[in-house]
Amino acid sequence: MIVGTAGHIDHGKTTLVKALTGVDTDRLPQEKERGITIELGYAYLDRGPGLDPLGFVDVPGHERLVHTMLAGASGISFGMLVVAADDGPMPQTLEHLAILALLGIERGLVALSKCDRADATQRAAVGSAVEALLLQAGLPAYRVFEVSAISGEGLEAIRSHLLAQASVVRDRAAQPDPEGSQPGPSALDESHEAPGASPKAQDASHAAPGAAAQCGFRLAIDRVFTLEGHGSVAAGPVHAGRVAPGRLLRLIPGDLQVRVRSIHAQGRAVSEASTGQRAALALAGLQRQDLSRGQWLVDPGIVSVSDRIDARVRLWPGERQGLRSGTQVHLHLGAEAVTGSVANLDRDVLLPGEEGLVQLVCHRAIGAWHRDRVVLRDASASRTLAGGIVLDPAAPVRYRRTAQRLAQLRALAIEHPGQRIAALLESSPLGIGAADYLRRQAGHAAVSSAPSLRLGEWLLDEQHAKRLMAVIVQQLEEYHRLHPLDAGIELQRLRRLACPRFDADAFRALIQVMCARGMLAVQGAFLHHPEHALRLSAREQAVSESLAPHLRAAGFHGAWVRDLVKHCRHEETIVRATLATMARAGQVHPVVKDLYYAPEVIDELVAIALRLAESTGERGVRAAQYRDAIGLGRHRAIQILEYFDRIGVLRRVGDLHRMRAESAWARAPVTMRVEVTER
Ligand SMILES: Nc1nc2c(ncn2[C@@H]2O[C@H](COP(=O)(O)OP(=O)(O)OP(=O)(O)O)[C@@H](O)[C@H]2O)c(=O)[nH]1
Numbered sequence: 001m002i003v004g005t006a007g008h009i010d011h012g013k014t015t016l017v018k019a020l021t022g023v024d025t026d027r028l029p030q031e032k033e034r035g036i037t038i039e040l041g042y043a044y045l046d047r048g049p050g051l052d053p054l055g056f057v058d059v060p061g062h063e064r065l066v067h068t069m070l071a072g073a074s075g076i077s078f079g080m081l082v083v084a085a086d087d088g089p090m091p092q093t094l095e096h097l098a099i100l101a102l103l104g105i106e107r108g109l110v111a112l113s114k115c116d117r118a119d120a121t122q123r124a125a126v127g128s129a130v131e132a133l134l135l136q137a138g139l140p141a142y143r144v145f146e147v148s149a150i151s152g153e154g155l156e157a158i159r160s161h162l163l164a165q166a167s168v169v170r171d172r173a174a175q176p177d178p179e180g181s182q183p184g185p186s187a188l189d190e191s192h193e194a195p196g197a198s199p200k201a202q203d204a205s206h207a208a209p210g211a212a213a214q215c216g217f218r219l220a221i222d223r224v225f226t227l228e229g230h231g232s233v234a235a236g237p238v239h240a241g242r243v244a245p246g247r248l249l250r251l252i253p254g255d256l257q258v259r260v261r262s263i264h265a266q267g268r269a270v271s272e273a274s275t276g277q278r279a280a281l282a283l284a285g286l287q288r289q290d291l292s293r294g295q296w297l298v299d300p301g302i303v304s305v306s307d308r309i310d311a312r313v314r315l316w317p318g319e320r321q322g323l324r325s326g327t328q329v330h331l332h333l334g335a336e337a338v339t340g341s342v343a344n345l346d347r348d349v350l351l352p353g354e355e356g357l358v359q360l361v362c363h364r365a366i367g368a369w370h371r372d373r374v375v376l377r378d379a380s381a382s383r384t385l386a387g388g389i390v391l392d393p394a395a396p397v398r399y400r401r402t403a404q405r406l407a408q409l410r411a412l413a414i415e416h417p418g419q420r421i422a423a424l425l426e427s428s429p430l431g432i433g434a435a436d437y438l439r440r441q442a443g444h445a446a447v448s449s450a451p452s453l454r455l456g457e458w459l460l461d462e463q464h465a466k467r468l469m470a471v472i473v474q475q476l477e478e479y480h481r482l483h484p485l486d487a488g489i490e491l492q493r494l495r496r497l498a499c500p501r502f503d504a505d506a507f508r509a510l511i512q513v514m515c516a517r518g519m520l521a522v523q524g525a526f527l528h529h530p531e532h533a534l535r536l537s538a539r540e541q542a543v544s545e546s547l548a549p550h551l552r553a554a555g556f557h558g559a560w561v562r563d564l565v566k567h568c569r570h571e572e573t574i575v576r577a578t579l580a581t582m583a584r585a586g587q588v589h590p591v592v593k594d595l596y597y598a599p600e601v602i603d604e605l606v607a608i609a610l611r612l613a614e615s616t617g618e619r620g621v622r623a624a625q626y627r628d629a630i631g632l633g634r635h636r637a638i639q640i641l642e643y644f645d646r647i648g649v650l651r652r653v654g655d656l657h658r659m660r661a662e663s664a665w666a667r668a669p670v671t672m673r674v675e676v677t678e679r
């Protein structure tokens with residue numbers, strides 16, 4: 001558990017932390033000189049053998065340092081508001097209390113400090129004023145303790161309350177250390193280290209630590225320093241997951257990959273740090289200037305960086321005016337602070353005390369994940385306005401206020417992971433990418449339980465899948481109606497006609513499902529309706545049998561209709577009709593008008609073209625090359641290549657006929673590698 005102080009300047013936060021832990025967290029010379037806290041301070045309280053120490057983050061109370069207070073408070077799991085009994089609630093008492101409430105720090109206490117300076121009447125008056133504020137802020141669980149750092153009154157009560165609270169959250173450090181590293185202060189210990197940075201910790205520790213520890217690791221950097229023998233060190237609260245020395249992490253924003261050399265967690269050397277702890281990671285191959293407060297160290301699998309964040313926020317009830325679109329704000333998320341603006345999504349004005357959906361447009365990209373806490377302060381950074389949770393860290397620029405988009409955001413607000421994905425899929429007619437979804441959720445989500453079709457990496461709600469399939473079939477029938485002599489339509493062309501905004505890979509997988517369900521059929525490179533007339537009449541069958549040997553014998557040269565008529569001695573009209581039906585059925589290939597090739601000959605010609613294309617760096621074939629390879633004239637080589645372009649085997653780019661990545665010939669739908677599981 002990490003306890004964070006809060007409260008007005010000079011009310012005794014640092015003194016209280018020192019009285020509880022023995023550590024003076026004001027380390028900087030300027031702090032000592034001026035007697036005020038400027039940077040975040042850290043201390044740990046030992047809880048006995050085998051137990052994770054209790055962490056403290058001490059914040060400044062100065063009105064100009066609220067951004068520092070926020071960087072610290074966003075990483076804590078327990079709030080300790082300090083209110084001087086002689087002074088009573090003051091402006092930053094109120095603002096810090098609002099911040100604790102907006103950050104969702106529901107567990108905490110209030111220390112009524114300097115009680116040696118207030119008589120019973122005054123204590124009682126300040127006590128009831130504080131109780132009223134707690135109720136207003138929606139933090140009724142905060143217990144009030146009267147203390148004095150001078151007389152020692154009330155200190156023991158606070159200490160034992162904190163220790164009891166810490167054991168409510170199952171203590172991960174209680175488990176034996178697999179690598180047997182020795183606890184105890186060392187060079188990486190933040191409370192022994194000197195200048196240059198700041199701290200914070202948070203939100204994952206609000207949830208059951210066990211659950212969060214399973215997700216992708218991420219640490220919000222609130223403090224950076226260099227240490228002899230260790231190199232650059234980044235410290236901050238572990239929001240989720242766990243980390244061990246040797247692990248590769250990504251530093252974001254930015255694209256540096258770093259390796260963890262060694263770890264301190266809760267003030268001691270460890271072989272692993274996990275959710276809810278403060279950790280200091282020594283990083284290999286980094287300069288100190290590569291690191292700054294506000295960045296994140298994360299598992300490469302959950303990198304999520306964005307300058308556009310959709311969130312649900314509550315405007316603080318104490319605000320006088322509503323929040324309008326276009327309002328300039330300071331946005332605080334994790335240890336990061338960035339300027340930006342607000343756009344209301346579900347109303348024109350968000351009124352004080354109301355909760356609404358907003359898009360936060362940041363002036364630069366930051367790391368952000370689903371359910372991260374955000375706090376908004378006004379443009380001059382003098383007031384805390386609003387706070388809430390991130391719903392979509394990679395929000396769209398367009399269609400951001402449509403009914404469908406708002407339904408998606410409401411789905412993302414659902415707490416239960418299974419219900420959340422189900423509702424999201426229901427409000428996403430074109431489905432969602434599972435990998436993207438998991439990354440934005442920082443790996444903490446259930447996609448397996450969703451009642452959906454899984455199309456490779458794509459998830460599609462069953463009802464939407466049915467609708468999409470109906471549109472595809474309808475488009476295909478329309479195509480057959482307009483082009484009755486075509487065997488069918490090429491895969492991606494059908495996608496462009498039926499659902500151009502649908503993911504191309506997911507479409508391929510959906511077509512495979514439809515083929516498996518008998519809704520579509522595949523013939524060579526083409527899709528067709530299973531009932532698209534492909535059967536030859538008895539007479540045509542007889543004609544086709546007499547044509548077959550001649551077609552095969554014609555080989556690479558192909559057979560002209562007039563020669564076929566001569567050979568088989570049927571009437572020209574019936575020969576032509578038979579060839580047209582055979583072409584639709586994929587039994588002959590009309591390379592140019594009146595010139596037909598047998599399918600096995602075409603297979604061989606395709607194989608030669610693909611082999612040539614694969615052997616060149618440009619993955620394509622030129623007419624001259626192909627002419628030499630098949631031993632025919634240049635003119636015929638071009639005709640054949642152009643036929644391959646038409647049926648989607650190749651694609652012409654200038655003089656080159658390139659292999660198609662999505663060629664149905666190379667990867668016919670029936671043999672597609674996309675995994676399909678139906679649930
Ligand atoms: N009499 C009395 N004085 C106290 C008590 N606690 C703190 N003080 C004094 O109040 C002054 C301010 O204490 P700090 O602990 O620095 O206050 P702070 O809240 O940390 O101040 P900032 O960090 O600058 O916001 C110091 O001179 C302390 O000695 C107390 O319980 N009784």
Ligand SMILES: [Mg+2]
Nearest residue numbers: 013014036037
């Ligand atoms: Mg202080």
